[in-house]
Amino acid sequence: MCNNHDPNHRHSIHCILSPHILRSIVKNGSPEQRQKAITTLANDSTFRALRNFTNATLAGTGPVTMISPGKKQRTIIDAKNLQSTEGKIVRFEGDPATDDPAVNEAYDGLGVTYDFFWNIFERHSIDDEGMPLQGIVHFGKEYNNAFWDGQKMTFGDGDDDLFKRFTISLDVIGHELAHGVTEDEAGLVYFNQAGALNESMSDVFGSMVKQYKLNQTSDKADWLIGAELLSDKINGKALRSMSDPGSAYDDPVLGKDPQPKHMDAFVNTFEDNGGVHINSGIPNRAFYLAATSIGGFSWERAGKIWYETLKDARLRANTGFKRFANLTVYNAVRLFGQGSVEEQAVQNAWNEVGIKTSVKEPLQYAH
Amino acid sequence: MLIEFKSDGGIAYFPGLNRSKLINTDSLNNEDSMKVKELVQKCRFFSISYNEVPQRGADRKTYTITITDGDNKNTIRVSDPVEDEALAELIGFLNKLSKKV
Numbered sequence: 250m251c252n253n254h255d256p257n258h259r260h261s262i263h264c265i266l267s268p269h270i271l272r273s274i275v276k277n278g279s280p281e282q283r284q285k286a287i288t289t290l291a292n293d294s295t296f297r298a299l300r301n302f303t304n305a306t307l308a309g310t311g312p313v314t315m316i317s318p319g320k321k322q323r324t325i326i327d328a329k330n331l332q333s334t335e336g337k338i339v340r341f342e343g344d345p346a347t348d349d350p351a352v353n354e355a356y357d358g359l360g361v362t363y364d365f366f367w368n369i370f371e372r373h374s375i376d377d378e379g380m381p382l383q384g385i386v387h388f389g390k391e392y393n394n395a396f397w398d399g400q401k402m403t404f405g406d407g408d409d410d411l412f413k414r415f416t417i418s419l420d421v422i423g424h425e426l427a428h429g430v431t432e433d434e435a436g437l438v439y440f441n442q443a444g445a446l447n448e449s450m451s452d453v454f455g456s457m458v459k460q461y462k463l464n465q466t467s468d469k470a471d472w473l474i475g476a477e478l479l480s481d482k483i484n485g486k487a488l489r490s491m492s493d494p495g496s497a498y499d500d501p502v503l504g505k506d507p508q509p510k511h512m513d514a515f516v517n518t519f520e521d522n523g524g525v526h527i528n529s530g531i532p533n534r535a536f537y538l539a540a541t542s543i544g545g546f547s548w549e550r551a552g553k554i555w556y557e558t559l560k561d562a563r564l565r566a567n568t569g570f571k572r573f574a575n576l577t578v579y580n581a582v583r584l585f586g587q588g589s590v591e592e593q594a595v596q597n598a599w600n601e602v603g604i605k606t607s608v609k610e611p612l613q614y615a616h
Numbered sequence: 617m618l619i620e621f622k623s624d625g626g627i628a629y630f631p632g633l634n635r636s637k638l639i640n641t642d643s644l645n646n647e648d649s650m651k652v653k654e655l656v657q658k659c660r661f662f663s664i665s666y667n668e669v670p671q672r673g674a675d676r677k678t679y680t681i682t683i684t685d686g687d688n689k690n691t692i693r694v695s696d697p698v699e700d701e702a703l704a705e706l707i708g709f710l711n712k713l714s715k716k717v
C-alpha cells in the first residue's frame with residue numbers, strides 16, 4: 250500500500266508478474282499450489298506478496314515475465330452462496346466470458362473501472378502499484394449488498410424480491426473499487442463527516458465510471474447510483490440520486506430516501522456509522538453541481554479536481570466537509586487558476602449546499 | 617423465543633430495512649417457527665460470543681441479535697463476512713423473516 254501522500258508523488262514503475270504465470274498456477278498447479286495462490290491473494294493481494302509466493306513456488310521453472318503498468322489483473326471468485334472468502338476462481342484475466350452474468354459483469358465492471366482510473370488519471374489500480382482486482386460474486390444467500398473488505402470487492406445476488414444482483418450496476422462496482430482508492434490515498438475514517446466524504450468519493454467515482462463507459466457528458470448523465478438494482482416491486486429509481494439527494498425512493502418496505510441535499514438538513518445519527526450513506530448526499534450534490542456547471546465530461550475538470558483533492562496531503566483521515574470543500578477550491582485554483590470558471594463553479598457548488606468556502610484557508614494548512 | 621434483530625449499514629441506508637425488528641416465534645407460522653429454532657440451535661447461539669468491529673473496509677453490514685429463550689439470553693454483534701456459516705444461515709433467515717414483521 251502506498252503511504253506517500255505527497256501530492257506530486259508518482260509511483261515508481263514496478264515490475265509485476267505476468268498473468269500467464271498466475272493463470273498457470275490456478276489452472277495447472279497442484280491443489281496445494283492453487284490453494285496457496287488463493288490464500289495469498291486473499292491475505293495480501295499486492296504484487297509484492299504474489300511475487301514472493303510465485304518465486305518460492307516456481308523456483309527453477311525459468312525466468313519470470315514482467316509487464317508494465319496499464320495492465321490489469323482481474324480474478325473473479327464464485328463464493329457459491331457461502332460467506333466464506335475462499336471459493337472457486339471462475340474467471341481469470343484474459344479468460345473468455347462465462348455463461349454466468351454475475352461473473353461477467355464483475356469482470357467487465359472491474360475492467361472498465363481500472364481503465365477509467367488508468368486512462369483518465371494514470372492510476373495503476375487501487376494502490377497505484379498494480380494491485381490485482383479480486384471480485385467475489387454469489388456471496389451469501391439472497392444477500393442484498395456489496396462491500397469492500399480492505400482487499401476485495403464482494404457482491405451478493407440480491408433476494409430478487411427487493412434487489413437484483415449487485416453486479417448489475419456498473420457504478421456500484423466502481424463505487425466499491427473506489428473505496429480501495431480512497432483508503433489508499435486518504436484513509437478517510439468511516440464515521441461521521443469523514444465517512445460521508447469517503448462514501449461520496451465512491452459515488453463520485455462510481456458515477457464517473459458509468460458516464461465514462463457511456464461516453465456521456467455531465468448534462469446527459471442520470472447521476473443515479475444503482476439505477477438497475479431495484480426490483481420492479483420497489484417504488485424508486487435507485488439507491489441514491491446525486492443530482493437530487495432524497496428523491497431516489499419512497500417505498501413501504503425501504504422507507505423514504507433519507508439523504509439531505511443541504512447542510513440545513515444534515516442528519517445527526519449513530520445509525521449507519523454516523524450517517525455515512527445519508528449525509529454523503531451533501532458532497533454528492535456539490536460534485537454534481539460543479540460538474541454540470543463546468544460542463545463537458547465530468548472527469549475532465551470537476552473529476553480531476555476531486556481526484557487531486559483525494560491525493561492532497563492535507564486531506565487528513567478525519568477531514569470534515571468544510572475542510573474538504575476548501576481543498577477542492579484550492580486544487581481548482583492550482584489546476585485551473587485563480588478566478589477560473591472551474592474555481593467559480595466549485596465555490597458556487599459548495600455554497601449551494603450550504604458550505605462557505607475560502608481559497609486562502611487551505612493554503613495555511615500545515616503541509 | 618424472542619428475537620431482536622437489527623441490520624445496520626450496507627451500500628445504502630434504507631430506513632425501512634435498518635429498523636430493529638422484534639420477532640416472537642409464538643406469532644410465526646409453524647414452519648417458520650420450527651426453522652428459526654432449528655437454526656438458533658445449529659449455530660449454538662447461546663454459547664457463541666461475537667462483538668466485532670471490522671478495522672478496514674466499507675459498506676459492510678453489521679448485525680445485532682439478541683435472543684431470549686426461557687433462562688437463556690445472548691446478544692451478539694457481527695459484521696460481513698459472517699464466516700460462521702451456521703450463523704450466516706440464521707442471519708439470512710432473520711433477514712427474510714424481518715421483511716414480514
Ligand SMILES: [Zn+2]
Pocket residue numbers: 251252253254258259260377
Ligand atoms: Zn502513492
Ligand SMILES: [Zn+2]
Pocket residue numbers: 424428448451627674675
Ligand atoms: Zn460505499
